[in-house]
C-alpha cells in the first residue's frame with residue numbers, strides 16, 4: 277500500500293524536496309550540537325529546558341487529540357468521521373515521532389537513552405512517558421494501517437483491530453496526563469505545581485490538535501479530489517471551540533488562584549509572562565499575541581455562519597493552533613524556570629542551530645504526515661472513483 | 663528512608679553474601695552495573711575499607727565565621743580543585759559544586775526586610791543539600807542520581823543520559839549540566855589525578871566528598887575551614903554536628919518543600 281506514496285504530481289515531489297532541504301540543514305546543526313555539546317543552544321544552568329522540550333510537550337497534545345475523532349466515530353457511531361479518522365491517526369503517528377526526536381536532540385547523551393529501559397525506575401515520570409509514547413505510536417500504526425488497508429481492498433475493517441481502537445482512547449488521555457505530570461510534580465517550580473496542569477494540557481491539546489487536522493484537511497481538499505465532508509469539518513470545529521473555551525477557563529483559574537491568594541511565588545512566573553518582572557519581559561510580546569488570537573479563534577468558531585465559511589474556518593483554526601503553540605511551545609516551559617531557585621531572573625532565547633534543529637524535526641513530521649496522507653488520499657480517491 | 667544501624671549492617675552483610683554468589687555473572691552481563699546499582703537491586707553500598715559509616719551525613723555552616731576574610735574562598739577552592747570542576751568563564755554554562763550567595767537569594771522566599779544588616783551581607787555557602795527526600799532522585803529515570811544508605815545523594819556519571827529532569831526537580835539550583843566538554847575547561851595546574859573528570863552531556867553536583875569519606879577523611883571544604891564548617895552523622899546524638907546544633911540556632915533552605923536538607927546554616 278505504501279507504494280502509493282511514490283506516485284504523485286510534480287508539486288508533491290517539490291514539497292518533499294523542500295522539506296528535505298530543511299531537514300538537511302537541521303541534521304547538520306544536530307551533528308554540530310553532538311560534537312560541541314548542548315551549550316550551543318540558548319539553554320543554561322538556570323533555564324535547563326528550552327524549545328526542544330516545549331515542542332515535545334506541545335506535540336504530545338497534538339498526538340493525543342486523535343481521540344477527538346475516534347470517540348465520536350467508534351463510541352457514538354458518528355459515521356461522518358469514517359473517512360477522516362485515518363487522517364487523525366496518521367497525524368498522531370507523525371506527532372509522536374516528532375516527540376521522540378525532540379527528546380533525542382534534548383538529552384546530553386542520546387546514545388545512552390536505553391538506560392531508561394535497562395534500569396527501569398518506576399518513581400520517575402519520564403520512565404512512564406517513554407512507555408506510553410512508544411505504546412501510542414504502535415497502537416496508531418496498527419489501527420491506521422490496517423483500517424486503510426481494508427479500505428483499499430474494499431473489505432470491512434478486521435475485527436481484531438477493534439480492541440486496539442478502544443485501547444487508543446484511554447491511552448491517548450494517558451500520554452498527555454503523564455506528560456503533564458512531568459511538570460506538575462516538581463516542588464519549587466510554581467508555574468507547574470498545579471493540579472489543573474493535566475486537565476489544561478488535555479483541553480489545549482483537544483483544541484490545537486484538531487485545529488491542525490482541520491487545516492490539513494482543508495489543504496487536502498484543495499490539492500486532491502478527496503472531500504472530507506462539510507459536516508465532518510463543522511463537527512471538528514465545534515470540538516475545537518469547546519475545548520479551547522475550557523482551556524481558557526482553566527488559564528483563568530490559574531490567574532485567579534495566584535493573584536487572589538497574593539502568594540509571591542505563584543504570581544511571579546505569571547507576572548513574568550504577561551507583564552514582565554523586574555524589567556525582564558522577553559515573553560510578554562508572545563503572550564499578548566497569543567491572547568487575542570485565542571479569543572478571536574473562539575469567537576469565530578462560535579458563530580455558525582462564520583464557521584461555515586472555509587476561509588474563516590481556516591483562519592480560526594490557525595489562530596487557535598498558534599495561540600496554543602505559544603502557550604505550550606514557548607511560555608510554559610520557560611515560565612516554569614523563572615524566577616530561578618535563587619529568585620533571580622535569567623532569560624532565555626533560542627540560538628540559530630537550536631531553531632534549525634527544531635525546524636528540521638517539524639520538517640520530518642511534515643514529511644511523514646505528507647507521505648502517510650498521500651497514501652490515504654489515494655485510497656480515498658480510488659474509493660470515490662469506483 | 664529511615665534505617666537503623668543494625669538494619670544497615672544486616673543489609674550490608676546480606677549483600678556481601680549476594681556478592682559472593684552473584685558478582686561474576688552480574689559483571690559479565692553488564693560491566694560496572696554492580697557499583698552503580700546501590701539503590702535498587704538489593705546490592706547495597708559497602709565501602710572498601712569500612713570507614714566510619716553514618717546513617718545520615720550532615721553539615722553545619724557557621725555563617726558568621728564565613729564572613730571572616732578568605733574563609734569562603736578557601737572552601738570553594740578546595741572543593742573545585744579536588745573535584746576537577748571546569749571553568750567556562752560564563753554564568754550560562756557554569757558548573758559549580760560549592761559557591762557563595764547572600765542571604766536574600768539563598769533563602770529566597772524568606773526575605774526579611776527588617777533583618778540585621780550584618781547578616782544580610784554575610785556570605786552563605788551554597789551546595790547540594792543531600793536531601794533526605796530528594797526530588798532529584800525521585801525524578802531521575804535511570805537511577806543515575808541515587809541516595810546512598812548513609813544519606814549522601816550521589817551520582818553515576820556513566821549512566822546519566824543528560825535529560826536534566828533532576829535540574830528541573832531540584833528546588834535549590836544545586837545541579838550543573840556539562841553544556842560543553844568539561845575537559846577543555848580544566849585548570850591544568852591544579853588537576854587532581856585521583857578524581858575522575860566528567861564528559862559533556864551529563865549532570866554533576868557536590869557529592870559530599872564520598873571518595874574522601876571512604877578513606878575516613880573529612881570533605882575537602884570542611885578540612886579547608888574547620889573553624890566554619892563541621893561534618894558528621896546527624897543520626898548520632900553525640901556527633902560533632904549534633905552537638906553544634908544543640909548549642910546554636912540553625913536554618914535550612916526551603917523546609918516547606920519537605921525535602922529535609924542535611925545542610926544547616928548557623929546564624
Ligand code: SF4
Pocket residue numbers: 789790791792793796797798799815831832833834835836837867921
Ligand atoms: S539539593 Fe537538589 S540536588 Fe541536592 S539532594 Fe536536594 S534536590 Fe537533590
Ligand code: SF4
Pocket residue numbers: 801802803804805806807821822823824825826827828829864865
Ligand atoms: S540528567 Fe542524568 S542524573 Fe539527571 S535525571 Fe537525567 S539521567 Fe538522572
